[in-house]
Amino acid sequence: MKRSFSNSPYLLNQEANLSSISAHRPNGNSNSNVNNNDSNSINDLRLDALRPLNRRQFIGAGLATGAVMSSMAMTGCGTSTTFQENPNVVVVGAGIAGLAVANRLSRQLPNATLTILDSRKVHYYQPGYTLLATGVWKSADKVIDSNADLMPAGINWVQENAREFLPDSNQVVTDSGKKLNYDYLVIATGLRLGFESIEGLNLADLGTDGIGSVYPSPEIALKTWQQMDAFRQKGGRAVMTLAHTDMKCAGAPLKMTFMLHDRLIQAGTRADSDIQFFSPHKTVFSVPAVNENILSRWAAYDPAIGANFEQHLTAIDKSAKVAYFTNKNGKQSRQDYDFIHIVPAMFAVDSVLNSPLANDKGWLDVDKYTLQHKRYDNIFGAGDINGTPKGKTAATVKLSAPIVTTNLIDVIQGNAPSQKFDGYTSCPLLIEEGKAMLVEFDYENNLTPSVPLVDPLKESYFAWFLEEMMLKPAYMAVAKGRV
Numbered sequence: 001m002k003r004s005f006s007n008s009p010y011l012l013n014q015e016a017n018l019s020s021i022s023a024h025r026p027n028g029n030s031n032s033n034v035n036n037n038d039s040n041s042i043n044d045l046r047l048d049a050l051r052p053l054n055r056r057q058f059i060g061a062g063l064a065t066g067a068v069m070s071s072m073a074m075t076g077c078g079t080s081t082t083f084q085e086n087p088n089v090v091v092v093g094a095g096i097a098g099l100a101v102a103n104r105l106s107r108q109l110p111n112a113t114l115t116i117l118d119s120r121k122v123h124y125y126q127p128g129y130t131l132l133a134t135g136v137w138k139s140a141d142k143v144i145d146s147n148a149d150l151m152p153a154g155i156n157w158v159q160e161n162a163r164e165f166l167p168d169s170n171q172v173v174t175d176s177g178k179k180l181n182y183d184y185l186v187i188a189t190g191l192r193l194g195f196e197s198i199e200g201l202n203l204a205d206l207g208t209d210g211i212g213s214v215y216p217s218p219e220i221a222l223k224t225w226q227q228m229d230a231f232r233q234k235g236g237r238a239v240m241t242l243a244h245t246d247m248k249c250a251g252a253p254l255k256m257t258f259m260l261h262d263r264l265i266q267a268g269t270r271a272d273s274d275i276q277f278f279s280p281h282k283t284v285f286s287v288p289a290v291n292e293n294i295l296s297r298w299a300a301y302d303p304a305i306g307a308n309f310e311q312h313l314t315a316i317d318k319s320a321k322v323a324y325f326t327n328k329n330g331k332q333s334r335q336d337y338d339f340i341h342i343v344p345a346m347f348a349v350d351s352v353l354n355s356p357l358a359n360d361k362g363w364l365d366v367d368k369y370t371l372q373h374k375r376y377d378n379i380f381g382a383g384d385i386n387g388t389p390k391g392k393t394a395a396t397v398k399l400s401a402p403i404v405t406t407n408l409i410d411v412i413q414g415n416a417p418s419q420k421f422d423g424y425t426s427c428p429l430l431i432e433e434g435k436a437m438l439v440e441f442d443y444e445n446n447l448t449p450s451v452p453l454v455d456p457l458k459e460s461y462f463a464w465f466l467e468e469m470m471l472k473p474a475y476m477a478v479a480k481g482r483v
């Protein structure tokens with residue numbers, strides 16, 4: 001392990017521009033262009049919570065709230081520990097994963113110097129994109145918040161991205177060329193969407209002319225709904241896709257497919273429409289029990305949703321409205337569409353991919369249980385950047401951020417990491433408007449239901465209610481390190 005125990009909070013090279021480093025104070029740096037919707041969501045929750053619930057659902061909601069509360073009690077702030085040394089910890093990325101770890105560290109390591117790097121001032125609640133792209137939520141404001149409001153007090157926020165990792169000298173180089181020294185590093189950069197690997201497609205095409213994607217941004221999610229809404233007026237042929245790489249929220253393309261089916265039924269055009277789903281794998285979802293459940297639902301619909309395997313989208317001809325898929329032997333097939341949902345390939349961000357920290361697929365090379373880097377034991381990974389077999393979801397962060405924090409503190413104390421992550425992932429899978437399945441699983445594909453009385457393979461209003469009303473407040477609590 002390479003470490004340099006400096007007493008300096010953050011050492012910059014001579015070109016360092018100190019003005020872009022701010023000692024952050026909560027609520028002191030709000031971006032006026034940003035709407036903080038937390039309170040709106042909670043008000044919505046209060047207003048809507050009781051209206052549609054029957055008694056059984058109401059009991060379930062109470063149990064879920066209890067589960068959240070007990071989970072908060074178990075994994076909340078914990079006791080703070082005062083260390084002799086003053087470790088210098090740098091967190092790269094201020095998405096839910098970086099924030100969750102930074103907030104926990106700020107409480108549990110009061111003597112540490114904490115620095116976070118991220119050029120982005122806006123915080124995106126990405127799980128809400130699915131609700132925007134299917135017409136459930138109407139405003140992008142619901143998914144846009146301010147990172148300043150989520151940062152721990154006293155953290156040094158360097159409003160730049162990391163360009164290069166130099167783990168042998170314990171340094172991170174920022175976009176402007178500053179070198180930041182660290183004793184311990186947490187990498188939480190999320191991932192990169194690779195739309196460029198689809199020939200003939202430009203980002204500007206998304207949300208136009210029958211082309212949609214739930215992934216890139218709130219604005220494109222809203223435009224995707226406009227395309228879906230226009231398509232369902234007449235119906236036609238819909239082509240739904242899946243990435244051939246590891247991807248975040250592998251349930252989102254399935255939610256888009258189920259909701260498209262339902263929106264067509266609502267518009268009275270389902271009988272005139274053909275929905276075809278193309279998967280690069282032999283399945284549409286990696287957990288066998290869930291995969292079988294989905295496929296049998298699709299087969300039972302009239303008309304059925306077609307499932308096509310081992311093909312991925314490689315090119316598109318927008319003017320002819322034709323998509324080209326390639327199978328594992330390199331053979332291309334041609335698919336006409338009136339509406340297409342595009343799921344891009346997903347990759348590690350370049351600064352990790354091109355660093356000594358990457359595994360053979362470019363992701364951060366961490367141990368899947370301890371989330372510690374396999375070669376540099378002063379480095380941990382959190383969130384989507386991790387090269388773990390599963391779990392690019394916010395739900396994974398909820399369970400793994402406390403483990404990363406504890407294991408990092410173990411290492412700072414000179415011990416081996418004590419906690420093991422089991423790969424928990426969860427996804428409220430939308431089946432139709434007002435119904436979802438609450439699917440939870442681990443590295444071994446075991447279903448791991450956490451809410452009593454909720455069958456993970458049966459749709460319920462309760463699971464829909466969780467997705468629409470409770471997920472955002474829970475997400476924010478995770479980002480603040482409280483759940």
Ligand SMILES: Cc1cc2nc3c(=O)[nH]c(=O)nc-3n(C[C@H](O)[C@H](O)[C@H](O)COP(=O)(O)OP(=O)(O)OC[C@H]3O[C@@H](n4cnc5c(N)ncnc54)[C@H](O)[C@@H]3O)c2cc1C
Pocket residue numbers: 092093094095096097098117118119120125126127128129130160161162163188189190191214215248249252349351382383384385392393394395396397426427428
């Ligand atoms: C459409 C959609 C639906 C989803 N649905 C669900 C769901 O239902 N349930 C669920 O649990 N999860 C869901 N997710 C997944 C969830 O949103 C992600 O897994 C989660 O946001 C990952 O958190 P993260 O912090 O790792 O990455 P992100 O939230 O993507 O944040 C990464 C941060 O790192 C910053 N960054 C990037 N590069 C650098 C760099 N070089 N230097 C410094 N900073 C950098 C970025 O600016 C960003 O702020 C969904 C995602 C999408 C897109």
